[in-house]
Amino acid sequence: MMAVDARRVTRYFGVYAALRQASFQIPPGACMALLGRNGAGKTTLIRLLAGLNVPSEGAVTVFGADPTHAEGRRSIGFLGHGSGLYDELSAEENLLLAARVARLPDAAAKVREWLRRVQLERVAHNRPHEYSRGMRQRLALARVLIGGPRLLLLDEPLTALDDRATAMVRGLLQEAIADGATLLMSTHHLSEGMQLASHVLLLDRGAVVYCGERTHAMLTDPASVYALCGDKA
Ligand SMILES: Nc1ncnc2c1ncn2[C@@H]1O[C@H](COP(=O)(O)OP(=O)(O)OP(=O)(O)O)[C@@H](O)[C@H]1O
Ligand SMILES: [Mg+2]
The missing domain is CATH 3.40.50.300 (P-loop containing nucleotide triphosphate hydrolases)
Incomplete structure (x- = not known):
């Protein structure tokens, strides 16, 4: 198919x-x-x-x-011109939400892994609007990839x-x-x-x-x- x-x-x-x-x-x-x-x-x-x-x-x-x-x-995992991120949530919370929506077992561990992969662990508690554009783009991509579409x-x-x-x-x-x-x-x-x-x-x-x-x-x-x-x- x-x-x-x-x-x-x-x-x-x-x-x-x-x-x-x-x-x-x-x-x-x-x-x-x-x-x-x-x-x-x-x-x-x-x-x-x-x-x-x-x-x-x-x-x-x-x-x-x-x-x-x-x-x-x-x-489907979609990333459009907007980031699809929630500005009220921290980076970590954004990823946790995506992991839960994808019903991933051990969501917290997956989130840690993805924060590390896109090199945002040290700013995990900041919110997307506090990020530079490139940082936001990396987080937005992690949000899409975390569920393994x-x-x-x-x-x-x-x-x-x-x-x-x-x-x-x-x-x-x-x-x-x-x-x-x-x-x-x-x-x-x-x-x-x-x-x-x-x-x-x-x-x-x-x-x-x-x-x-x-x-x-x-x-x-x-x-x-x-x-x-x-x-x-
Ligand atoms: N919601 C809309 N209402 C009216 N016209 C639209 C709408 N969305 C897209 N268009 C028109 O459709 C055409 C294609 O737009 P589209 O955004 O798909 O192009 P694109 O290839 O993504 O361009 P870019 O490289 O600039 O992102 C354009 O002429 C645009 O003006
Ligand atoms: Mg376009």
């Missing part, structure tokens, strides 16, 4: 089609980079797959289930990270893939995205222009992927 199956998905906002007849599949275990210029439809697509939005036409399934239903939702839908997870934090996040995502997760990740960090990705999904003005394996040429010259959009800029 495919991790994601999208069939002729169109999404209108008013008369504007942010996604146009988008069809693609994500095989289980893939690490797919979602690429495209500003406004190409990446966030719209990720939100549809996370069940936070519905297609105007066409359909999406996640491991065979409708992502707007509980069965589909359970397999089968499908990770991450909208620009590398934004606001310095080079060391980027390497840390890369390691965490590689571990999640090794543990069997499937990942769809939008990013404007082309070379980082290409290094991580086994597959690439490229959108151009709402249409899928490429969906397939990440080729060697994409790795050596990441920006060349935009030639597939037929523009030179």
Whole structure:
């Protein structure tokens, strides 16, 4: 069964089609980079797959289930443009809540482990709004990863990270893939995205222009992927 199956998905906002007849599949275990210029439809697509939005036409399934239903939702870990963190709770409490929602046995130990992995143990009692943007991004990612979701839908997870934090996040995502997760990740960090990705999904003005394996040429010259959009800029 495919991790994601999208069939002729169109999404209108008013008369504007942010996604146009988008069809693609994500095989289980893939690490797919979602690429495209500003406004190409990446966030719209990720939100549809996370069940936070519905297609105007066409359909999406996640491991065979409708992502707007509980069965589909359970397999999804979503990180959007917002962090999904509660500002009234400390970092530790945020993770504890996520661990309990995922019904993890020994939630407290898991929380300690994740605070260490994202290097926030020493500020575990602070609240997210007291964090720098990069710290918040690391905590937000830990919140998503702690429950071990089968499908990770991450909208620009590398934004606001310095080079060391980027390497840390890369390691965490590689571990999640090794543990069997499937990942769809939008990013404007082309070379980082290409290094991580086994597959690439490229959108151009709402249409899928490429969906397939990440080729060697994409790795050596990441920006060349935009030639597939037929523009030179
Ligand atoms: N809620 C909305 N209402 C109206 N238009 C929207 C809405 N959400 C998205 N759009 C439009 O849909 C198009 C795609 O937006 P989307 O946010 O999916 O792009 P993106 O690829 O994520 O861009 P970026 O790289 O800037 O994050 C844009 O033209 C945007 O203006
Ligand atoms: Mg976006």
